[in-house]
Amino acid sequence: MPQEFILLGLSSHPEVRLALFVAFLALYLVTLLGNLLTILLVGSDPLLHTPMYFFLTNLSLLEVGYTSSVLPQMLAHLLAEHRDISLARCMAQMYLFLAFGITECFLLTVMSYDRYVAICLPLHYPLLMAKRRCIAMVTTSWAGSFLVSAVNTVSTFQLSFCGHQEIDHFLCEMPAMVSLACAGKGQAQIVMSVSCVFTLVCPLSLIVLSYARILGTVLNIPSTAGRHKSFSTCSSHLVVVSLFFGTVISMYLRPRSSSSVGQLKTSSVFYITITPVLNPIIYSLRNKEVICALRKMMGKDVGVQALPEQ
Incomplete structure (x- = not known):
């Protein structure tokens, strides 16, 4: 097992790497600012203390951790001559x-x-989305994810790399590490496939099922204004789901034979840098309650407050 690896990154040309550094630094700073501002706004405004914003706060928190696990090192390597990473840092x-x-x-x-629940079972919303239930769902999501990640990480670093050190990527991502191995790939690919079914296919199937039920309920609403209001409460979430799952699935479920290294890197760049920076914009700029909270924080008169969505 090599004690360090070399990340080849996105480009070997100094001018391109400098331009990428400026672009990714800007995206990283905007991601941190947008998501931390969302957390601050939700925490400071009692009108936003609802299940939907509780989940949004957790989403913003994980986006900060998600990008911070990759981008600081990526930015450093864009300016560095030697782009090595130790075995321990790669695993972490x-x-x-x-x-x-x-x-x-x-x-x-x-x-x-x-x-x-908000659209199809509104009378049961206070019970089904009680604070204790929301905390339990979020806690299970975090705990289950870290457990699944541990299984994948251990299975990957049990592979034999035969001294190969150069990773044709800008981070230690599982598909790139499995491709680097010289033996034992089959078992790691099975673990990765099973994990993808559990963490990508099943969640996406549940999301599709939820929105199929939502669509059926909304279409039965007699008034156009009522249908529009119901759809508007879901549109932001649908956009985020499409962006995130679309790019991640193209990375992890696409056949390796049909994916070039460049395509895999492009997919990774998109869901590591673009999706996290868009999430607070998508959820906040179209949301009257968040805008009102921001105006209150800035000391501006917001007039009559809109009631928060369920």
Whole structure:
């Protein structure tokens, strides 16, 4: 087992690497600012102390951890001549990156359930989405994710790398590490496939089922205004689900033979940098309650407050 690896990164050209450094640094700072601001706004405004915003706070928190497990090192390597990473740091990065990513899959599923209950079972919402239940769902999502991540990380680093050190990627991601191995790939690929079914296919199936039920309920609403209001409460979540699951599935469930290294890197860049920076924008700029909370924090008169969504 090599004691360190070399990450080849996105480019070997100094000018390109400098341009990438500036772009990714800007994206990272905007991601931190947007998600930390969301956490602050929800925590400071009592009108936002509802299940939907509780889940949104957790989503923002994990986005901060998700990007921070990769981008600081990636930025350092874009400016460094030697892009090596120790075995311990590589293992830690894979473990944290997978844990945060899987948590997002589970949390987006919980958020779709919240929308299902709010629209399809509104009379039961206070009971089904009670504070204790919400905390239990979120805690299970975090704990289960870190457990699944541990299994994947251990199975990956039990492989034989035969002294191979160069990883054609900008982080220690599981598919890239399995491709680097010279023996024992089959078992690791089986573990990865089973994990993908549990953490990607099953959550996405539950989300699709939730929205199928939501669609059936909304179409039965007689008024156009009522249908529009119901759809608007789900649109932000649907956009985030499409962006995140679309890119992650293209990375982990696409046949290896049909994926070039460049395509895999592009998919990773998108769901590591683009999706986290878009989440607070998608959820906040279209949300009257969050905008009102921001205006209150800035000391501006917000007039009559809108009631928070369930």
